[in-house]
Amino acid sequence: MHTITLIPGDGTGPELSEATKRVIEATGVPIQWDVQDAGLDVFEKEGTPLPQRVLDSIQKNKVAIKGPVTTPVGTGFRSVNVTLRQALDLYCCLRPSQVIKGVKTRYENVDLVIVRENTEDLYAGIEFEKDSAGAQELIRTIQKLTGKQIRPDSGISIKPISVFGTERIVRFAFDYARKNKRKKVTAVHKANIMKYSDGLFLEVARNVAQEYVDIEFEDKIVDNMCMQLVQKPELYDVIVLPNLYGDIVSDLAAGLIGGLGVAPGANLGENYAVFEPVHGSAPKYKGLNKVNPLAMILSGIMMLKYLGEFNAAQRLEHAVASVVGEGKEVTYDLKPSPDDPTAAKTFQMADAIIKRLK
Numbered sequence: 001m002h003t004i005t006l007i008p009g010d011g012t013g014p015e016l017s018e019a020t021k022r023v024i025e026a027t028g029v030p031i032q033w034d035v036q037d038a039g040l041d042v043f044e045k046e047g048t049p050l051p052q053r054v055l056d057s058i059q060k061n062k063v064a065i066k067g068p069v070t071t072p073v074g075t076g077f078r079s080v081n082v083t084l085r086q087a088l089d090l091y092c093c094l095r096p097s098q099v100i101k102g103v104k105t106r107y108e109n110v111d112l113v114i115v116r117e118n119t120e121d122l123y124a125g126i127e128f129e130k131d132s133a134g135a136q137e138l139i140r141t142i143q144k145l146t147g148k149q150i151r152p153d154s155g156i157s158i159k160p161i162s163v164f165g166t167e168r169i170v171r172f173a174f175d176y177a178r179k180n181k182r183k184k185v186t187a188v189h190k191a192n193i194m195k196y197s198d199g200l201f202l203e204v205a206r207n208v209a210q211e212y213v214d215i216e217f218e219d220k221i222v223d224n225m226c227m228q229l230v231q232k233p234e235l236y237d238v239i240v241l242p243n244l245y246g247d248i249v250s251d252l253a254a255g256l257i258g259g260l261g262v263a264p265g266a267n268l269g270e271n272y273a274v275f276e277p278v279h280g281s282a283p284k285y286k287g288l289n290k291v292n293p294l295a296m297i298l299s300g301i302m303m304l305k306y307l308g309e310f311n312a313a314q315r316l317e318h319a320v321a322s323v324v325g326e327g328k329e330v331t332y333d334l335k336p337s338p339d340d341p342t343a344a345k346t347f348q349m350a351d352a353i354i355k356r357l358k
């Protein structure tokens with residue numbers, strides 16, 4: 001019996017979580033769900049979007065699966081997702097992007113794995129609000145240290161990138177490549193402009209690469225990487241990036257394989273693992289039983305593999321491929337036109353997958 005923390009999330013999160021739970025239960029793997037609410041509604045009730053009980057539950061169970069959680073833009077509480085990743089030191093965000101047969105895409109041979117650093121960079125959450133005492137002091141200090149003048153009406157976000165953080169994420173990328181018989185790791189950066197943060201990332205990546213002579217290594221500047229991925233994604237394999245570029249390039253990679261509805265993910269650390277789709281809470285579709293449950297179900301398949309339940313994972317993969325390949329009982333985003341009247345509802349698609357489980 002596995003005990004798993006289930007965080008339904010908000011927006012479309014609860015319906016996607018319910019669909020995923022049903023599908024995973026149908027595989028017959030014995031799971032006890034420790035359901036822990038977090039997010040916008042919890043913030044209104046409990047004064048924090050991420051109560052300590054949620055962290056305690058993951059620390060106890062070690063493994064969690066989570067629906068998306070809304071983050072207010074610009075103001076309000078800090079992202080639950082970012083806080084979780086930092087509190088549990090989930091330093092790696094692993095996002096495989098592989099075309100699933102039957103999903104309409106512009107490309108055929110995309111099989112990428114995005115390895116995103118999850119704890120540092122502009123996501124570190126070190127920020128100074130415009131006009132705050134901290135921002136003013138920082139502006140004075142920076143002028144003293146560098147002679148450079150930051151405009152006094154600026155807000156400031158800090159971008160730390162460390163040797164420690166880079167070494168472990170690049171090692172993760174190479175170990176993953178070895179274990180999964182991948183051929184190449186590409187490190188992505190903007191070292192030509194940010195010499196001391198991205199430059200350090202590149203220098204450390206090059207050093208780590210020397211320990212893995214069996215895997216090809218190359219680096220690419222992030223803007224060029226985006227163009228290359230759109231033009232010839234089949235040339236790339238495992239891609240390792242600092243946090244912010246990883247976030248952006250993951251969505252780009254999701255677009256290459258048919259969109260956010262089919263892009264799964266995992267946040268991994270030394271001790272804990274939290275599986276979640278790449279997409280957000282898509283609040284405009286909340287409660288409509290409309291959006292695609294696949295990204296979260298595919299995250300569930302990653303979780304089953306992590307738990308060592310390979311047989312169940314494989315059976316579920318086949319069931320998903322069968323439903324998607326047939327193209328009938330799939331949600332609107334997988335239909336030739338988004339207003340196709342034959343589009344399946346979220347739970348209808350989940351039930352179709354359950355029926356195909358052998």
Ligand code: NAD
Pocket residue numbers: 067068069070071072081260261276277278279280281282283284291292293295333
């Ligand atoms: P989003 O991913 O929620 O939605 C963008 C669009 O993508 C949707 O309008 C929809 O057209 C499509 N989409 C997303 N999920 C889909 C699905 N399962 N099936 C079909 N189509 C789907 O991005 P957003 O609108 O930028 O963000 C909404 C909220 O989610 C924000 O508050 C954001 O901070 C948050 N967010 C949370 C997470 C997370 O919990 N890990 C990740 C990203 C964004």
